[in-house]
Amino acid sequence: MKTPDRSELQPASLAELCMGYLAENPAELVSFMGYAGYDPAALRAAMGSTQLSNGLIDYFASNETILLALCANAQLKPESFMRVWHKLNPAG
Template identity: 65%
Template sequence: MRPVVPRSEKAESSAVSLADACLGYLAENPDELLAFMQFAGLDPEALRRSVGSSHLQHGLIDYFASNEPILLALCANSGISPEQFMRVWHRLNPSG
């Protein structure tokens, strides 16, 4: 029998993996990475220090959710549906 993982841990786990996918997409697309860094006000050192933080993870998910072209590109390249992505975003932002 599989152990039951609490719903909040599942949501956090999916947010972490989704943020990792977002960061991976940006790492493969330097122009998009630069646009994200400018949007977030991060320099390369600040970005390095933020990797793995929940603040950056939520910021990445918010950024992709608000930018349809890169959201769709990420989804197409990672096998995540836009609906799955937005469900995670909505769990992080229940009030919209």
Template identity: 60%
Template sequence: MPRSELTPRSLGELCLHHLAENPSQLAEFMGMTGYSPDALRRAAGTAGLDHGLIDYFASNEALLLALAANNSFRPDDFMRVWARLNPSG
């Protein structure tokens, strides 16, 4: 994915798809955030979930590296989007 296409919405979608393909990671995310399956389905596509997913991946280097490798973008490009969402760091 070209760097110019990385937005909070596109990254949120990529993160959610990555977790959906890895049930143990999805369960860990849901446990940490308190999302039930129904609540997660209702939140899909919202800015709040996108931001939460981006924060979650940014805090887990292994997940971030796997996501970047599987989707052909650099981890630095992901972190630039994260930094825009979290200007105070």
């Protein structure tokens, strides 16, 4: 998977990285689906949606272990990830 340009990290590209990580880690994918209330059909239908993108970013932001693993795999600083999350959640 192509890693996005860090200077212009956008929610959609970050969510794509998150989904790629989950696709490679089935146990985490199942955990995310339970967290977000998706079954397999609903997850497929939501692909590419803003709602799913935001949910993926929220899920990773709330789980330090997978956040750090994703960032290490994607050569991304956790601070860069959290900047995107903060833009989506300005109230924190």
